[in-house]
Amino acid sequence: LVTVIASVIAPSMQSRAIDSLVAGEFGRVPKILLTMLALYAFHAGATLLQGFFSATLSRNVIRRLRAQLFNKIINLPVSYLDTHSHGDIMSRMTNDAENVSTVISQSLTSLFSGVLTLLGTITVMLSFSVPLTFLTFSTVILTVIVTKIMSYLMHKFYVKRQVLLGTLNGIVEEKVSFGKTVTAYNLESRTIDEFTKASDSLTKTGIIADIIGNAMGPLMNMLNNCSFVIVAAIGAWFALKGYISVGVISAFIIYSKQFSRPINELAQLYGQIETAVAGAERIFSILDEPGEDHGPNLPLNVSGGVIEFKNVNFSYVKGKQIIHDFTLKVEAGKKIALVGSTGCGKTTIVNLLMRFYDIDSGSITVDGTDIREISKDSLRDSIGIVLQDTVLFSDTVRANLKYADQTISDQKMIEAAALANCDKVVETLSDGYDTILTGGGANLSQGQRQLLTISRAFLSYPKILILDEATSSVDTRTERNIQDAMVRLMQNRTSLIIAHRLSTIQDADMIVVMDKGRIIEKGTHRELLAKGGNYYQLYMTQFAGNSI
Known part of the structure; x- marks a missing residue:
C-alpha cells in the first residue's frame, strides 16, 4: 500500500515542480524535490519489504500445499497408485508445486499492487483531466481482446507441456529404477529413443508455449506506446488551447505509463501464471480424488x-x-x-x-x-505380510526392522533378526543395525533384502x-534356514x-x-x-x- 501511495503521489509532485519552474516560482522547487526524494525512498523501502513478505508467503503456502498433497498421496487407494505413473505423481509434487510457488511470490504481489496502482492512478488522472483519462482508456479494450485470445492459446499449450513433463519424469523414474534390467537386455538404445521421443514432444510443445507467452510482452508494449502517443499528442493540443498546464502533460505521460505498467507486468508474467494454473489443475486433480475409505471405526479383535x-x-x-x-x-x-x-x-x-x-x-x-x-x-x-517385491526405505537397518513400531526394544529386534537368520546379514554390514540402506537397499543383495523384510514381519507378532x-x-540353503524359522514363527498363527x-x-x-x-x-x-x-x-x- 505504501508503494502504491508513493508511486501515485510522486508524478503529481513532479507536475507541481514543472509548473513552478514555468511560473518562475523557484523557491518552491527545492521543497518539492525533497518531498519527491522522500517518496521515492519510502517506495524503495516498501518494495524491499514487499519482496520479503511475498517470498515468505509463497514458501509457507507451498509448504502447506505440498504437505496436503503428500498426505493425500499417502492416503490414496492402492488402485490409484497401481494405475498411475509414479514419476508423474512426483512431478506434481515437485515441478507443479514449484511453479505455483513462483507465481505466488512474483505475480500475486504484482496483481495486488497493480490493482491498487490502477485505482490510485485513475483517481488522480480524473482530477487532472477527464478527457485525457478516457483517451488513456482507449487502448484497454484492445488489451482485453488481445489478452483473451492469447490466454486461450497459452492455456492449451501450457497444460499440454505440464502433462508431457510428467510423462517424461515417469519414464526417467522407471528406467533409472530398473536400469539393471535395461542393461541386461541391451536395450539402452531403445530406452534412449523412448526418452528422446518424449523429450522431443515436450520440446516442441514448450517452444510453441514459450513463443505465445513471450509474444504477450511485445504486444502489450505496442498497445502501451499507442496510448503514450495519444496522450502526448492530444495533451499538447490541450496545453496550446490553455485547457491544461505543461506540468499536467508531464504528469499524465508518467501516469499513462504507470496505468499500463501493471497490465504490462501481468502480460509478461502471463506465461508463468498459465504454467502455474496448469500445475495447480494437476495438483488439485489429485487432491480431489477420493481418499481410501478406511471403513467403520470398529476394531478387529482376533481371537x-x-x-x-x-x-x-x-x-x-x-x-x-x-x-x-x-x-x-x-x-x-x-x-x-x-x-x-x-x-x-x-x-x-x-x-x-x-x-x-x-x-x-x-x-x-x-x-x-x-x-x-x-x-x-x-x-x-x-496381519503381518511379506510382499513379493521387497520394500526397504533409505534409513538405518534398525529403522527398517522397527518400521511398524519404533518403540520395540532392541532385544526383541535382535531376537526377530535371529529367527529370520537376518542377524548374519547385519553382522556383515559396516555399522551393523545402524547401517544406512541407500536406494531402498540397493547396497544389499536381493536375498539379503528379502531376509530383512521377513525379519520386519516377525517384529509385528501378528495373529x-x-x-x-x-x-x-533366496538360495536353497537360506530357504531351508528360513523354513525352520517359519515353523517356529507360525506356531499358533x-x-x-x-x-x-x-x-x-x-x-x-x-x-x-x-x-x-x-x-x-x-x-x-x-x-x-x-x-x-x-x-x-x-x-x-x-x-x-x-x-x-
Whole structure:
C-alpha cells in the first residue's frame, strides 16, 4: 500500500515542480524535490519489504500445499497408485508445486499492487483531466481482446507441456529404477529413443508455449506506446488551447505509463501464471480424488484367526473378472498354501484380504466378522505380510526392522533378526543395525533384502501371517534356514503362503491349487500327489524336469 501511495503521489509532485519552474516560482522547487526524494525512498523501502513478505508467503503456502498433497498421496487407494505413473505423481509434487510457488511470490504481489496502482492512478488522472483519462482508456479494450485470445492459446499449450513433463519424469523414474534390467537386455538404445521421443514432444510443445507467452510482452508494449502517443499528442493540443498546464502533460505521460505498467507486468508474467494454473489443475486433480475409505471405526479383535472366503468374485477392470466364486476356509493356527501358475490370482487373494481392493461380491470374514465392517487400520495391524517385491526405505537397518513400531526394544529386534537368520546379514554390514540402506537397499543383495523384510514381519507378532513369494529370491540353503524359522514363527498363527517353489509348502496343512481365479484342487501335499492332477504336474515340472 505504501508503494502504491508513493508511486501515485510522486508524478503529481513532479507536475507541481514543472509548473513552478514555468511560473518562475523557484523557491518552491527545492521543497518539492525533497518531498519527491522522500517518496521515492519510502517506495524503495516498501518494495524491499514487499519482496520479503511475498517470498515468505509463497514458501509457507507451498509448504502447506505440498504437505496436503503428500498426505493425500499417502492416503490414496492402492488402485490409484497401481494405475498411475509414479514419476508423474512426483512431478506434481515437485515441478507443479514449484511453479505455483513462483507465481505466488512474483505475480500475486504484482496483481495486488497493480490493482491498487490502477485505482490510485485513475483517481488522480480524473482530477487532472477527464478527457485525457478516457483517451488513456482507449487502448484497454484492445488489451482485453488481445489478452483473451492469447490466454486461450497459452492455456492449451501450457497444460499440454505440464502433462508431457510428467510423462517424461515417469519414464526417467522407471528406467533409472530398473536400469539393471535395461542393461541386461541391451536395450539402452531403445530406452534412449523412448526418452528422446518424449523429450522431443515436450520440446516442441514448450517452444510453441514459450513463443505465445513471450509474444504477450511485445504486444502489450505496442498497445502501451499507442496510448503514450495519444496522450502526448492530444495533451499538447490541450496545453496550446490553455485547457491544461505543461506540468499536467508531464504528469499524465508518467501516469499513462504507470496505468499500463501493471497490465504490462501481468502480460509478461502471463506465461508463468498459465504454467502455474496448469500445475495447480494437476495438483488439485489429485487432491480431489477420493481418499481410501478406511471403513467403520470398529476394531478387529482376533481371537483365533479363522479366515473364510465365501463366493468371492472380483475384477480389477469391470467386465474382466479375475476371481470366480472363490470359497475357502482357513482354520485358526493352520498353514494354508496357495499355488498355481503366474496370473492365476494368488496375489489378488492377498490384496483382497488386506483390503487393498474391495471384492465385487461375496464376503471375507476374520473370526466371523466381515472385514468390510471393521476399520482397515485395525485389519492391517492384525496381519503381518511379506510382499513379493521387497520394500526397504533409505534409513538405518534398525529403522527398517522397527518400521511398524519404533518403540520395540532392541532385544526383541535382535531376537526377530535371529529367527529370520537376518542377524548374519547385519553382522556383515559396516555399522551393523545402524547401517544406512541407500536406494531402498540397493547396497544389499536381493536375498539379503528379502531376509530383512521377513525379519520386519516377525517384529509385528501378528495373529495372521501372509508370505507372498517370501522365499522366491533366496538360495536353497537360506530357504531351508528360513523354513525352520517359519515353523517356529507360525506356531499358533493362521498363515497364508503363496509360492511357486513347492519345496517351501510341502508341510502345509492344506495346499490350494488355483487356475484362472478358481480353486481346482485342494488337499495335503501327499493327497494332491496321489490324485495325479494339476498339482502333480507342477511338482513333476519342478522336481522331475517333466514339461506340462
